[in-house]
Amino acid sequence: MAYSSKVIDHYTNPRNVGSFAKDDPSVGTGVVGAPECGDVMKLQLKIDEGGVIEDARFKTFGCGSAIASSSYVTELVKGKHIDEALAIKNTVIVKELNLPPVKIHCSVLAEDAIKAAISDWKKHRGNAAEQSKKTAAEA
Amino acid sequence: MVKLPIYMDNHATTRLDPRVLEAMLPYFSEKFGNAASRNHAFGWEAEEAVEKARATIASLLNAKSKEIIFTSGATESDNLAIKGVVEFYREKGNHIITCVTEHKAVLDSCRALERLGKAEVTYLPVDKYGMVDPDDVRQAITDRTVLITIMYANNEIGTIHPVAEIGKIAKDKGILFHCDAVQAVGKIGVDVERDGIDLLSLTAHKIYGPKGLGALYVRSRGPRVRLAPIIDGGGHERGMRSGTLNVPGIVGFGAACEIAAAEMAAEARRLTDLRNKLQAGVFERLDEVYLNGHPTQRLPGNFNVSFAYVEGESLLMGISDIAVSSGSACTSATLEPSYVIRALGVGEELAHSSIRFGLGRFNTEEEVDYVVDRVAKEVKRLREMSPLYEMAREGIDLKSVQWRTD
Incomplete structure (x- = not known):
């Protein structure tokens, strides 16, 4: 099976590899997949107060297509509002990277990673809001 | 070269x-x-x-x-x-x-x-x-x-x-x-x-x-x-x-x-030496590398190894100028990792990370040196990209993690 040139490009020069501090309240972290399934993606999104994704980082354990899917997603979501990001379907990734049918699960995982990261950010914000309410009440 | x-x-x-x-x-x-x-x-x-x-x-x-x-x-x-x-x-x-x-x-x-x-x-x-x-x-x-x-x-x-x-x-x-x-x-x-x-x-x-x-x-x-x-x-x-x-x-x-009859004895010795050189080189350059198979009761040219935290197919892609094979699910038609590696009881994730090197009559010592170097560099690069490697270094026991597989 030959890889598409775009998969090779993302695999060879992955965009936005790395990590943000997990405890930064503006960062949402999504970890999806499992080692025994051969794919684990960690996607981190730095999101501003208005819900706009300022920056993204990823780390992926998985095949070339999984690495390429997550790398592409970091580029795709940057600058988007979380509502737009949540609307991203895996088919966009499949199309961009020319993934063959056996690799579609990689794109599904990347879509799940976006949702997991945003939901984690919302949870953080909820906690932070509660925290500040509490602090306000105490004061 | x-x-x-x-x-x-x-x-x-x-x-x-x-x-x-x-x-x-x-x-x-x-x-x-x-x-x-x-x-x-x-x-x-x-x-x-x-x-x-x-x-x-x-x-x-x-x-x-x-x-x-x-x-x-x-x-x-x-x-x-x-x-x-x-x-x-x-x-x-x-x-x-x-x-x-x-x-x-x-x-x-x-x-x-x-x-x-x-x-x-x-x-x-x-x-x-x-x-x-x-x-x-x-x-x-x-x-x-x-x-x-x-x-x-x-x-x-x-x-x-x-x-x-x-x-x-x-x-x-x-x-x-x-x-x-x-x-x-x-x-x-x-x-x-x-x-x-x-x-x-x-x-x-x-x-x-x-x-x-x-x-x-x-x-x-x-x-x-x-x-x-x-x-x-x-x-x-x-x-x-x-x-x-x-x-x-x-x-x-x-x-x-x-x-084969005329050259088997000499060839087996040569391939065992080459294989041992390959194995020693890989183990020297990388940590958390696991041999699959018997340490001594093994075919002369065989070296099957799992590189923890690195998925096999992605490694094959990174060393595309070297033809080897992997027990990773992604390289098989069935999308299941190698049943042979799984039968050893090493855990599914190491089956996904396994690579088989098979040395033969036409391989040379120079090739082994090249392969050790390429593999070590690529494994290191992919580990830097691996969330599992990061978690392991933070001291997280990967077996205790609740993975999301919905």
């Missing part, structure tokens, strides 16, 4: 030895006769070449010429041995003993017989090195057992089974012993008398011969093994395998066995 790409997948297939090609060429042109043509010189010439090759192949196994049946490859040999024995001896019993790490040609032949209700099969487990325990074989035997089929050496992890012990058990109990020796023949000493083997599968293309040519050794005496054919026709090969013989292929098979 080494020539790229480097071929290091010699368990999958091997390059035709130029000396083998040389021997075959006349049989593609002027010596084109049918070995079954009994009444003219073209046929005699072909038959003579076939019989010469048959004798060479037999002698490599310490067998007799007439005990060698030519087939289209080891898959057919395995099918013929297993299905042929079960069919012929159905009055005697219907139980087969095999092992979970056998080649698919053996496992699926057994499963096909189970599906048809023609056989009951015991699949023996292996230890953490991939070795079957002869005591397990002994204990699995029932009064309905007609066949034990255990491979000589495993195609993925190179582990060499205690074949002679199994052969002795089979002989003591009067049960036929079939051995898929595809990876062992020509690499290590295989002797059907010493090892107590009654049926043995082998193929030309793993020993620098042509593809599409296999053989089945069928013991003629002590006991005389009988088989029901699976391909019917003109009654070639003593009625066990009809079909016009592939004369150029057989000549090539013979030439490959002749070279």
